[in-house]
Amino acid sequence: DAKTTQPPSMDCAEGRAANLPCNHSTISGNEYVYWYRQIHSQGPQYIIHGLKNNETNEMASLIITEDRKSSTLILPHATLRDTAVYYCIASRSSGSARQLTFGSGTQLTVLP
Amino acid sequence: NAGVTQTPKFQVLKTGQSMTLQCAQDMNHNSMYWYRQDPGMGLRLIYYSASEGTTDKGEVPNGYNVSRLNKREFSLRLESAAPSQTSVYFCAIKRGAADTQYFGPGTRLTVL
Numbered sequence: 694d695a696k697t698t699q700p701p702s703m704d705c706a707e708g709r710a711a712n713l714p715c716n717h718s719t720i721s722g723n724e725y726v727y728w729y730r731q732i733h734s735q736g737p738q739y740i741i742h743g744l745k746n747n748e749t750n751e752m753a754s755l756i757i758t759e760d761r762k763s764s765t766l767i768l769p770h771a772t773l774r775d776t777a778v779y780y781c782i783a784s785r786s787s788g789s790a791r792q793l794t795f796g797s798g799t800q801l802t803v804l805p
Numbered sequence: 806n807a808g809v810t811q812t813p814k815f816q817v818l819k820t821g822q823s824m825t826l827q828c829a830q831d832m833n834h835n836s837m838y839w840y841r842q843d844p845g846m847g848l849r850l851i852y853y854s855a856s857e858g859t860t861d862k863g864e865v866p867n868g869y870n871v872s873r874l875n876k877r878e879f880s881l882r883l884e885s886a887a888p889s890q891t892s893v894y895f896c897a898i899k900r901g902a903a904d905t906q907y908f909g910p911g912t913r914l915t916v917l
Contacts, residue, residue, distance in 0.1 A: 727904055736809075736895050736908030737848065780847065784904045793904055795840075795847035 694794050695720040695783035702800040705775075711768040713799050715781030718762040724785045726757060727793070728766045730777040737780065737795070740766065771803045808832045809909035811896050817915045818886045826881040826912050828896030836899035837879040838863075838906065839871060841892040848895065854879055886916045 698716040705711040717726060727742040741748055741755045743764075748755045754767040768775055778798040812827045828837065835856045840848040840863075850863030854873040868890060870882045883890060893913050897906040 725903065729906075734911075736897070736911055737906075739905045739907065742903060742905065782904075793848075793850070793906060795849075797847055 694785065695724055697781045697783055697796055699779070699781050699796065699799045701797065702802070704802050704804055705768075705771045707773060707803050707805050708770055711771040711775065711801055711803070713766040713768075713779050713781075713801060714763065715766070716763045717781070717783045720761050720783050721785070724783045726755065726761075726764050727782040727784055728753070728755065729780045729782065729793075729795070730775075731780070731798070732774075732777040740779075771801075773803050773805065775801065776803045777801060809896060809898055809907055811894075811909040811912050813912060814910070815913045817917065818883075819917050820887060822886050822916075823882070823884050824886065824914075825883075826894055826896075826914075828879045828881070828909060829877055830879075830898045831877070832898060832900070832907075833876065834898045834900055835876070837873065838897040838899070839869075839879065839881045840895045840897065840908075841865065841890075842895060842911075843892050851881065851894075886914075888916045890914065891916045 695717050725742050728740040729737045731737045743755045757764045778800050780795050780798040810829050838853040839851040842848045849865050852871040854860045857876045860871050872880045893911045895911050896909040
């Protein structure tokens with residue numbers, strides 16, 4: 694799986710959009726970009742994933758650049774409960790079990 | 806964490822003691838995983854199981870054994886606990902063809 698690089702920490706004001714960047718310059722054509730988050734002391738939570746098109750669900754939007762070398766997770770209206778470590782992962786999906794490689798992630802702190 | 810349960814939630818062991826961490830799912834998925842997370846670190850895969858009766862090593866398997874006797878349960882055993890195994894242990898299942906994994910609440914293990 695391609696290596697991903699994320700800033701170690703970010704702050705965001707409550708109610709504003711949180712934009713979390715991720716660099717994956719060595720991503721291959723069949724690797725998806727996944728985002729997970731981990732709220733303190735809890736198990737990681739799946740947020741969203743995409744291959745090359747932008748994706749949106751009830752939690753967030755994922756913007757992937759045309760060259761696929763970077764992406765941005767957008768939380769449109771951040772709340773205090775969105776304070777968490779956010780992990781960006783590049784992984785080749787398959788029907789069988791696969792390991793997800795979690796890096797250090799970005800600690801997002803939503804400020805009141 | 807709905808659908809993935811882990812027991813116990815907390816455990817303190819002395820060096821050399823053994824114990825088994827239990828994970829159960831009620832979602833009828835094939836793939837199950839055990840991760841560990843050390844303070845301030847990302848998750849690292851210990852073992853995974855693609856289906857009932859099969860197991861494979863992950864990134865950090867030394868000192869652990871696993872058992873997948875049926876589709877629902879995946880257990881992790883420490884035969885002779887060491888202080889280096891103090892960690893939070895997460896069980897996860899994989900849903901669908903994509904790498905969307907769903908995690909249990911974790912077991913916090915301290916080895917003295």
